[in-house]
Amino acid sequence: MSQSEVYTVSVIDLMHKPGQMREASLDILTPESMGQGIAVIPMGTELDLDVRFESVHEGILVTGEVFVDADAECSRCLEPLTVPIEVDFQELFTYSVSSEDDHSVIDEQINLEQVIRDAVVLNLPLHPLCQFDCLGLCVECGVKMSENPHHVHEAPVDSRWIALKELQQQDPLNSNLQPEKE
Numbered sequence: 404m405s406q407s408e409v410y411t412v413s414v415i416d417l418m419h420k421p422g423q424m425r426e427a428s429l430d431i432l433t434p435e436s437m438g439q440g441i442a443v444i445p446m447g448t449e450l451d452l453d454v455r456f457e458s459v460h461e462g463i464l465v466t467g468e469v470f471v472d473a474d475a476e477c478s479r480c481l482e483p484l485t486v487p488i489e490v491d492f493q494e495l496f497t498y499s500v501s502s503e504d505d506h507s508v509i510d511e512q513i514n515l516e517q518v519i520r521d522a523v524v525l526n527l528p529l530h531p532l533c534q535f536d537c538l539g540l541c542v543e544c545g546v547k548m549s550e551n552p553h554h555v556h557e558a559p560v561d562s563r564w565i566a567l568k569e570l571q572q573q574d575p576l577n578s579n580l581q582p583e584k585e
């Protein structure tokens with residue numbers, strides 16, 4: 404099976420019968436991952452679809468809803484998260500092809516891949532959070548602030564003192580490693 408074949412649905416029963424419609428529930432295992440950000444749909448994730456196919460004069464009108472779980476991590480504390488995505492989509496698949504951007508009925512079939520991919524990817528969260536008021540990570544030690552919100556650190560050593568110490572160690576005048584002259 405080619406990758407987009409799983410998104411293909413036969414509509415031969417509805418073609419050129421305006422007014423007729425059919426509803427279907429489809430489960431699709433994604434043959435490819437979706438999204439490139441902090442939240443993605445990995446390959447092999449189950450998409451649950453509720454779809455209505457309606458025959459209209461120009462073609463087949465598809466209206467549906469996708470349910471899928473995205474893998475993500477909290478953008479503040481990096482905790483792994485599952486983000487449920489629920490998206491509506493609608494697209495007219497025409498009998499005639501008038502431009503490359505159009506979706507068409509081809510060989511009595513329609514291919515939902517692009518429609519579903521666009522709907523899902525546009526709805527992946529850009530900055531997912533484990534909870535809306537996530538406190539993130541401590542800038543000093545990286546510990547999760549929600550687990551240890553009141554911990555404190557000793558005042559950091561002033562970096563200028565560290566630089567001065569290093570200088571002293573490198574200065575040959577302060578070094579005892581010089582061989583003594585006889």
Ligand SMILES: [Zn+2]
Pocket residue numbers: 477478479480481482532533534537538539
């Ligand atoms: Zn978080």
Ligand SMILES: [Zn+2]
Pocket residue numbers: 541542543544545546554555556
């Ligand atoms: Zn800390």
